[in-house]
Amino acid sequence: MVEKLTSQSVDYPRWYQEVVQRADLAENAPVRGAMIIKPYGYGLWEQMQSVLDRMFKETGHQNAYFPLLIPESFLKKEAEHVEGFSPELAVVTHAGGKRLEEPYVIRPTSETIIWDTFRNWIQSYRDLPLLINQWANVVRWEMRPRLFLRTTEFLWQEGHTAHASEEEAHEETIRMLGVYATFAEEYMAMPVIQGMKTDREKFAGAVKTYSIEAMMGDGKALQAGTSHDLGQNFARAFDVKYQTSEGKEEYVWATSWGVSTRLVGALVMAHGDDQGLVLPPRLAPIQTVIVPIYKGSEQRSTVIEACSVMEKALQAAGARTHLDDREQFRPGFKFNEWELKGVPVRIEVGPRDLERGEVVLAFRHSGDKKSLPIEAVATEVMNVLEEAQRGLFEKALAAREANTHSIDSFDEFKERIDGGGFFLCHWDGTTETEELIQQQTKATIRNLPLDAPDDPGRCMVTGNPSPHRVIISKAY
Amino acid sequence: MVEKLTSQSVDYPRWYQEVVQRADLAENAPVRGAMIIKPYGYGLWEQMQSVLDRMFKETGHQNAYFPLLIPESFLKKEAEHVEGFSPELAVVTHAGGKRLEEPYVIRPTSETIIWDTFRNWIQSYRDLPLLINQWANVVRWEMRPRLFLRTTEFLWQEGHTAHASEEEAHEETIRMLGVYATFAEEYMAMPVIQGMKTDREKFAGAVKTYSIEAMMGDGKALQAGTSHDLGQNFARAFDVKYQTSEGKEEYVWATSWGVSTRLVGALVMAHGDDQGLVLPPRLAPIQTVIVPIYKGSEQRSTVIEACSVMEKALQAAGARTHLDDREQFRPGFKFNEWELKGVPVRIEVGPRDLERGEVVLAFRHSGDKKSLPIEAVATEVMNVLEEAQRGLFEKALAAREANTHSIDSFDEFKERIDGGGFFLCHWDGTTETEELIQQQTKATIRNLPLDAPDDPGRCMVTGNPSPHRVIISKAY
Numbered sequence: 027m028v029e030k031l032t033s034q035s036v037d038y039p040r041w042y043q044e045v046v047q048r049a050d051l052a053e054n055a056p057v058r059g060a061m062i063i064k065p066y067g068y069g070l071w072e073q074m075q076s077v078l079d080r081m082f083k084e085t086g087h088q089n090a091y092f093p094l095l096i097p098e099s100f101l102k103k104e105a106e107h108v109e110g111f112s113p114e115l116a117v118v119t120h121a122g123g124k125r126l127e128e129p130y131v132i133r134p135t136s137e138t139i140i141w142d143t144f145r146n147w148i149q150s151y152r153d154l155p156l157l158i159n160q161w162a163n164v165v166r167w168e169m170r171p172r173l174f175l176r177t178t179e180f181l182w183q184e185g186h187t188a189h190a191s192e193e194e195a196h197e198e199t200i201r202m203l204g205v206y207a208t209f210a211e212e213y214m215a216m217p218v219i220q221g222m223k224t225d226r227e228k229f230a231g232a233v234k235t236y237s238i239e240a241m242m243g244d245g246k247a248l249q250a251g252t253s254h255d256l257g258q259n260f261a262r263a264f265d266v267k268y269q270t271s272e273g274k275e276e277y278v279w280a281t282s283w284g285v286s287t288r289l290v291g292a293l294v295m296a297h298g299d300d301q302g303l304v305l306p307p308r309l310a311p312i313q314t315v316i317v318p319i320y321k322g323s324e325q326r327s328t329v330i331e332a333c334s335v336m337e338k339a340l341q342a343a344g345a346r347t348h349l350d351d352r353e354q355f356r357p358g359f360k361f362n363e364w365e366l367k368g369v370p371v372r373i374e375v376g377p378r379d380l381e382r383g384e385v386v387l388a389f390r391h392s393g394d395k396k397s398l399p400i401e402a403v404a405t406e407v408m409n410v411l412e413e414a415q416r417g418l419f420e421k422a423l424a425a426r427e428a429n430t431h432s433i434d435s436f437d438e439f440k441e442r443i444d445g446g447g448f449f450l451c452h453w454d455g456t457t458e459t460e461e462l463i464q465q466q467t468k469a470t471i472r473n474l475p476l477d478a479p480d481d482p483g484r485c486m487v488t489g490n491p492s493p494h495r496v497i498i499s500k501a502y
Numbered sequence: 503m504v505e506k507l508t509s510q511s512v513d514y515p516r517w518y519q520e521v522v523q524r525a526d527l528a529e530n531a532p533v534r535g536a537m538i539i540k541p542y543g544y545g546l547w548e549q550m551q552s553v554l555d556r557m558f559k560e561t562g563h564q565n566a567y568f569p570l571l572i573p574e575s576f577l578k579k580e581a582e583h584v585e586g587f588s589p590e591l592a593v594v595t596h597a598g599g600k601r602l603e604e605p606y607v608i609r610p611t612s613e614t615i616i617w618d619t620f621r622n623w624i625q626s627y628r629d630l631p632l633l634i635n636q637w638a639n640v641v642r643w644e645m646r647p648r649l650f651l652r653t654t655e656f657l658w659q660e661g662h663t664a665h666a667s668e669e670e671a672h673e674e675t676i677r678m679l680g681v682y683a684t685f686a687e688e689y690m691a692m693p694v695i696q697g698m699k700t701d702r703e704k705f706a707g708a709v710k711t712y713s714i715e716a717m718m719g720d721g722k723a724l725q726a727g728t729s730h731d732l733g734q735n736f737a738r739a740f741d742v743k744y745q746t747s748e749g750k751e752e753y754v755w756a757t758s759w760g761v762s763t764r765l766v767g768a769l770v771m772a773h774g775d776d777q778g779l780v781l782p783p784r785l786a787p788i789q790t791v792i793v794p795i796y797k798g799s800e801q802r803s804t805v806i807e808a809c810s811v812m813e814k815a816l817q818a819a820g821a822r823t824h825l826d827d828r829e830q831f832r833p834g835f836k837f838n839e840w841e842l843k844g845v846p847v848r849i850e851v852g853p854r855d856l857e858r859g860e861v862v863l864a865f866r867h868s869g870d871k872k873s874l875p876i877e878a879v880a881t882e883v884m885n886v887l888e889e890a891q892r893g894l895f896e897k898a899l900a901a902r903e904a905n906t907h908s909i910d911s912f913d914e915f916k917e918r919i920d921g922g923g924f925f926l927c928h929w930d931g932t933t934e935t936e937e938l939i940q941q942q943t944k945a946t947i948r949n950l951p952l953d954a955p956d957d958p959g960r961c962m963v964t965g966n967p968s969p970h971r972v973i974i975s976k977a978y
Binding site: 053055056057060061062063064065068069071072088089090091092093094095096097100112113114115116117118119120121122123130132139142143146152158162163165167169178179181354 | 532533537538539540541544545547548565567569571572573576589590591592594595596597599606608615619628634639643645654657830
């Protein structure tokens with residue numbers, strides 16, 4: 027028997043740790059706060075990478091690679107940047123058997139080394155926009171690490187772009203936020219809210235930071251991606267100027283944006299249930315699993331043969347399919363295991379199914395079952411998977427809507443915040459109020475939604491005027 | 503005008519540095535011995551990754567990811583391993599604002615952290631073989647760095663596998679060496695010799711190391727990939743045992759194998775000439791470039807329109823195609839630039855070509871030109887590229903054969919070694935003789951070819967018996 031997971035309702039954080047490890051996504055490394063991403067978890071990340079990489083290229087970006095180690099002095103060139111990152115740095119002081127004259131830091135993000143390089147790559151307006159992306163590992167010394175959500179080392183992509191005008195940089199910032207939102211919704215089946223972070227929560231060195239925020243299964247928010255309008259901050263810090271078409275010299279305008287292996291954690295918590303993972307078909311490393319059901323070796327050979335034929339037909343139709351023909355486990359054990367691993371569609375094939383010429387498809391996200399004629403399985407599989415993809419998104423959207431509340435009284439807010447969910451509230455725009463809300467409730471302003479309707483009101487804490495509602499929630 | 507490169511015959515190392523930088527493959531980073539891989543160079547690496555990754559998956563391997571930082575004590579568990587790598591280590595002594603209790607080293611390779619993990623992943627024969635690959639960056643503090651060939655940080659893949667028997671591990675070692683050879687020959691168009699390294703040259707911690715060795719344009723050898731039979735060395739160091747199907751406990755057998763961004767340097771030197779890079783079509787980020795030729799704006803619009811149609815047709819046919827429609831440069835300048843960048847096929851399109859209904863294709867590797875009816879370009883392009891791929895391999899093979907010499911006298915060897923090339927010589931199998939050859943000539947035994955015919959003879963240095971010839975050459 028597969029041992030049962032701790033129920034989400036009993037202990038959500040423990041459920042998370044268990045499902046990540048038991049579904050073979052990742053495990054803790056013998057290195058403080060780091061993780062080992064196991065093949066199944068890495069397969070999920072590879073699916074994400076492949077889609078995102080295509081989306082970045084379709085929007086005109088090229089990949090490049092910059093060094094892991096950054097001279098410590100580079101970090102210090104942008105004042106806010108170094109202040110934000112220095113508590114989290116890992117520092118190389120010795121190499122090749124000697125003490126280094128200047129220590130290197132392991133990149134916590136690559137703005138500094140990239141803008142130092144951009145100085146040589148950009149001379150004229152003809153060199154702009156410069157649209158670069160990097161797939162890399164970064165290190166940030168986290169105090170309270172959790173698998174995927176917060177690890178001392180993580181994998182990510184970081185886009186770094188240079189533009190000839192403030193408007194173009196702003197457009198790029200919003201465009202890439204939109205790419206992240208599309209990816210989250212259409213591939214992860216995870217609805218997100220695009221919005222601007224408050225000044226207090228913005229990236230160290232940015233003029234404005236934008237985020238996509240998703241709701242997890244326990245009603246908490248998770249920041250799933252950020253896009254930064256960096257203004258001319260890094261161009262000034264690294265002296266990156268260009269000659270305009272009129273022959274003038276001007277500082278370049280910048281953006282940066284990133285998503286990381288944190289998205290794997292988001293996927294786990296956006297859709298998972300007490301049986302384990304629930305993966306969206308478009309990203310699932312295994313989209314359909316075939317489980318043969320038989321008694322004795324004669325039945326076995328007939329059933330396995332039919333399953334093999336079906337496996338090949340499904341693969342030829344474009345579905346990532348696995349035939350679980352292990353002899354040492356019973357079907358019930360296999361059902362549980364593939365449910366734990368979140369495979370979207372299970373196909374059960376037994377002797378009676380073969381006689382009837384039909385098989386049963388079981389959907390992970392809904393628990394529904396459906397019969398299909400055997401010869402229709404391959405022709406229908408991609409439709410079936412798309413149906414499951416939509417169903418999962420709609421389920422997540424409905425859950426988010428059911429847990430989103432418009433609240434106008436701080437007392438009511440304080441009463442309800444521990445129940446989880448997104449709270450749409452008026453806020454007076456001051457850091458003081460923002461801090462007060464966090465101190466009293468542990469909730470934070472997640473973002474100021476881009477599509478917030480004009481809805482003037484009064485701050486729920488101070489009563490001062492507010493132009494529209496913001497999202498407040500507890501968060502990962 | 504594109505400035506001329508230093509000629510290979512004048513100064514080969516300088517030619518290499520210039521072509522790598524001027525063709526936009528990479529540049530030196532402001533970090534000792536590290537490089538910045540520019541989009542064109544990274545595009546080449548992405549093509550390599552994509553083919554290799556497919557080949558690894560086709561041979562049953564799965565990707566995973568292990569930490570960048572390794573506790574220093576792990577390195578010390580395998581005696582030869584730590585001895586080999588400790589001079590090259592970069593060490594993290596501080597993180598999160600504090601001195602670490604135990605320093606971490608940045609992985610120079612991942613055997614130690616991976617075998618520490620495999621201990622938990624392997625219990626029984628059912629868990630074997632375990633076939634893992636990792637795409638990662640590694641750091642080795644090189645004293646004499648050169649772009650791509652020897653950098654303090656490089657990108658690579660490292661395969662790590664665990665097996666139930668010595669034979670299976672040996673088979674895997676040879677299988678992956680074969681995958682590398684196939685990749686080198688069929689994709690890089692670079693003939694290689696598969697063979698065993700001498701004990702003196704084997705990987706620190708291996709029982710046997712195998713390599714593929716390629717000949718560069720100056721006649722020197724370059725080790726392009728290695729595959730190691732690790733025996734039970736790491737299993738013993740990290741106590742990784744499995745239960746056999748008979749219920750006995752045994753240590754696991756291991757392999758590891760890797761290729762790196764060094765392959766980009768190999769590609770440059772295997773095929774490059776005084777005009778710049780020569781890229782094999784199967785890996786070229788741009789396989790065909792269309793250069794419009796026109797005078798005045800009226801001709802321009804007709805020609806550009808025809809070029810755009812052709813670009814789309816070529817892309818639809820599966821050819822990575824770029825239309826160079828920049829207005830500020832003349833065709834001659836563009837020809838030089840795309841030759842520098844090694845694009846396999848250039849298509850010239852001018853008004854007279856359009857009138858005749860034909861265009862001229864120019865092949866980078868041979869300098870040949872060929873006319874094709876416009877309507878045949880898209881249907882023929884993949885054949886044309888495959889033809890260029892074969893032509894390039896044959897050219898490289900002919901060059902290697904012309905520069906490979908069977909030599910039986912050490913005096914003759916010493917006279918001819920400075921002229922470059924591979925020397926097939928008899929060697930008595932001792933480390934003393936191997937060291938003597940290197941001290942007197944700076945040449946090294948590259949490997950003992952797997953397919954060396956039985957050809958007993960006498961060591962060219964000592965006259966002692968030798969079963970077959972080995973390859974000796976100067977090397978990168």
